[in-house]
Amino acid sequence: MKDRILDTDMSIEAHNLTKKFGDFIAVDSISLQVPRGEIFGFLGANGAGKTTAMRMLTGLLRPTSGSAFVAGYNIATDSEQVKRNIGYMSQKFSLYQDLKVWENIEYYGGLYGMSLRQIKEVTDLMMHKLDMDQERNTLVSQLPLGWKQKLSFSIAIMHRPRIVFLDEPTGGVDPITRRQFWNMIYETAREGITIFVTTHYMDEAEYCGRVAIMVDGRIEALGKTSELKTQFGASSMDEVFYMLARGAKRNE
Amino acid sequence: MTTFLLILKKEFRQIFRDPAILRLIFLMPVMQLILLPFAADYEVKNIKVGIIDLDHSDYARQLISKLEHSSYFRLAAYSSDHHEGLEWLESEKADLFIEIPPRFEASLIRENKASLQLFVNAVNGTKGNLGSAYTMGIIQQFNQEIRKDWFEFPKFNPEPFITVIGTSLYNPYMDYQRFMVPGILAVLLTMTGGFLSALNIVKEKELGTIEQLNVTPISKIQFILGKLVPFWLLGFVILTLGLLVSYVVHGIQPGTNIGNIYIFAALYLLAIVGFGLLLSNFTSTQQQAMMVAFFFMLIFILLSGLYTTIESMPPWARKIAYLNPLTYLVDAMRMVLLKGATLRDLWPHIRVISAIGFVLNFLAIYTYRKRS
Numbered sequence: 001m002k003d004r005i006l007d008t009d010m011s012i013e014a015h016n017l018t019k020k021f022g023d024f025i026a027v028d029s030i031s032l033q034v035p036r037g038e039i040f041g042f043l044g045a046n047g048a049g050k051t052t053a054m055r056m057l058t059g060l061l062r063p064t065s066g067s068a069f070v071a072g073y074n075i076a077t078d079s080e081q082v083k084r085n086i087g088y089m090s091q092k093f094s095l096y097q098d099l100k101v102w103e104n105i106e107y108y109g110g111l112y113g114m115s116l117r118q119i120k121e122v123t124d125l126m127m128h129k130l131d132m133d134q135e136r137n138t139l140v141s142q143l144p145l146g147w148k149q150k151l152s153f154s155i156a157i158m159h160r161p162r163i164v165f166l167d168e169p170t171g172g173v174d175p176i177t178r179r180q181f182w183n184m185i186y187e188t189a190r191e192g193i194t195i196f197v198t199t200h201y202m203d204e205a206e207y208c209g210r211v212a213i214m215v216d217g218r219i220e221a222l223g224k225t226s227e228l229k230t231q232f233g234a235s236s237m238d239e240v241f242y243m244l245a246r247g248a249k250r251n252e
Numbered sequence: 253m254t255t256f257l258l259i260l261k262k263e264f265r266q267i268f269r270d271p272a273i274l275r276l277i278f279l280m281p282v283m284q285l286i287l288l289p290f291a292a293d294y295e296v297k298n299i300k301v302g303i304i305d306l307d308h309s310d311y312a313r314q315l316i317s318k319l320e321h322s323s324y325f326r327l328a329a330y331s332s333d334h335h336e337g338l339e340w341l342e343s344e345k346a347d348l349f350i351e352i353p354p355r356f357e358a359s360l361i362r363e364n365k366a367s368l369q370l371f372v373n374a375v376n377g378t379k380g381n382l383g384s385a386y387t388m389g390i391i392q393q394f395n396q397e398i399r400k401d402w403f404e405f406p407k408f409n410p411e412p413f414i415t416v417i418g419t420s421l422y423n424p425y426m427d428y429q430r431f432m433v434p435g436i437l438a439v440l441l442t443m444t445g446g447f448l449s450a451l452n453i454v455k456e457k458e459l460g461t462i463e464q465l466n467v468t469p470i471s472k473i474q475f476i477l478g479k480l481v482p483f484w485l486l487g488f489v490i491l492t493l494g495l496l497v498s499y500v501v502h503g504i505q506p507g508t509n510i511g512n513i514y515i516f517a518a519l520y521l522l523a524i525v526g527f528g529l530l531l532s533n534f535t536s537t538q539q540q541a542m543m544v545a546f547f548f549m550l551i552f553i554l555l556s557g558l559y560t561t562i563e564s565m566p567p568w569a570r571k572i573a574y575l576n577p578l579t580y581l582v583d584a585m586r587m588v589l590l591k592g593a594t595l596r597d598l599w600p601h602i603r604v605i606s607a608i609g610f611v612l613n614f615l616a617i618y619t620y621r622k623r624s
Contacts, residue, residue, distance in 0.1 A: 108468075
């Protein structure tokens with residue numbers, strides 16, 4: 001297979017992507033395509049393999065078999081190029097608690113090779129947008145969780161990646177902040193950045209363009225939420241999810 | 253370049269914001285270097301000596317008082333009962349005892365010779381050895397003195413005497429502190445350089461921030477150097493503090509070749525920080541890292557010639573000692589601080605430590621994985 005797809009309007013393309021840990025098949029031959037600018041929801045119960053799949057797509061984990069292209073680059077052979085073009089917000093909160101807000105921004109900007117001037121501009125803009133001008137010099141450990149998550153997200157996209165991966169970004173966040181968070185996601189998508197987001201809040205699924213539902217390492221359903229509801233004869237995504245997840249053997 | 257500078261800035265900010273690490277870096281070495289050399293001393297003093305006197309003669313008393321007046325001994329027990337001696341050793345009332353047999357004085361005068369018996373508790377080998385050596389020395393002296401008293405020497409001594417006059421070079425008073433201070437400083441440098449660097453990376457693993465780092469395009473080299481350089485620089489701070497303490501508290505003047513210590517330490521720190529980084533690649537929690545580091549630290553210290561000479565180790569241990577980076581630092585520190593060694597003198601050590609440093613850092617970079 002050629003290393004780079006040139007006609008790329010596809011931000012993510014996966015073909016039979018599989019990850020085994022010994023005998024355990026964490027991700028079982030999944031295939032999906034995400035076009036540029038889409039908000040793609042990746043749903044599934046705990047242990048369904050969402051995070052593993054995402055870790056393969058971000059180049060943190062080597063797939064056992066199958067292939068995937070992210071931003072047009074092969075994740076197996078070109079993971080450093082992939083990394084230049086993506087942002088990632090992990091499940092674990094990943095800003096440095098013992099650094100101030102602006103110091104975290106500066107550090108991550110540095111890692112993506114931004115110049116000091118660029119970093120300063122982005123910081124000013126970000127602080128203004130997040131309404132955090134007063135908190136520039138606050139240690140991250142002292143921010144409320146909702147603010148931390150919004151800051152995390154802003155830092156994940158500060159280098160203008162083509163795709164941003166969000167791993168359960170709204171876990172433990174209050175409903176109002178969640179709403180604000182999703183507004184930020186929409187705005188980002190409008191700017192042409194593809195969003196790949198995992199969640200297990202079904203109401204959030206409704207915000208996504210298309211969703212994939214993972215059960216026991218496999219994608220059991222993929223499509224627009226309205227289509228899925230018709231397909232399964234359900235009135236809500238909750239119901240769809242319940243029908244699919246009921247058959248799951250893995251449980252945490 | 254901006255990337256690298258920003259990485260360094262971040263590391264230093266974190267270090268200087270953590271009071272525990274600051275104490276570890278600045279307070280711990282100073283305190284240890286002030287106190288430990290006074291305690292870690294080979295000189296055995298206050299040896300408890302017991303006397304079984306079965307003779308009660310004038311000579312016996314002279315010998316006893318001679319022992320009593322030595323600064324090494326403390327007269328702990330005295331008896332005329334032969335059986336009590338072993339009980340003293342058993343109950344640790346005495347570390348050694350001397351039995352003066354009946355008719356000691358008489359046979360010394362009449363037959364021109366007499367024997368004494370010395371019993372030593374050798375559970376603590378060093379104390380036992382030194383105790384018996386000191387005792388022998390004193391008895392020898394006593395022997396000389398009574399010969400002068402009692403026997404008229406012939407005009408020409410029938411037995412030729414060979415007198416040995418010893419001169420101690422480099423450490424004229426054979427002061428153990430002078431010997432230990434450079435060694436302890438070397439250990440401190442190893443602890444902070446090796447431990448802190450390992451813990452730092454493993455902490456990022458625990459917090460999950462390393463994952464965030466691994467999805468960025470920074471190169472392995474940048475990552476490793478970013479972790480290496482801060483601890484390398486801190487090593488110099490500790491070294492400088494340590495040298496100041498040795499001068500102010502222990503009176504050790506580094507002399508004009510002090511620069512050589514820094515040159516050697518630069519290479520050594522590179523090696524030991526590389527060791528810490530390597531360690532962090534194979535551990536995933538700070539607890540694991542601590543345990544493994546502690547395991548190696550013991551080997552480093554015991555097989556470095558800090559306390560015992562490498563030449564007297566069994567061959568297998570000697571092989572380990574020659575691979576041990578601390579061996580070279582301890583020796584180089586002593587060479588420079590006590591003998592004023594030049595770079596030419598240090599050259600063999602410099603070659604070995606550079607090689608060790610190269611291998612460790614190569615392995616650290618090679619085994620660091622941005623993805624699993």
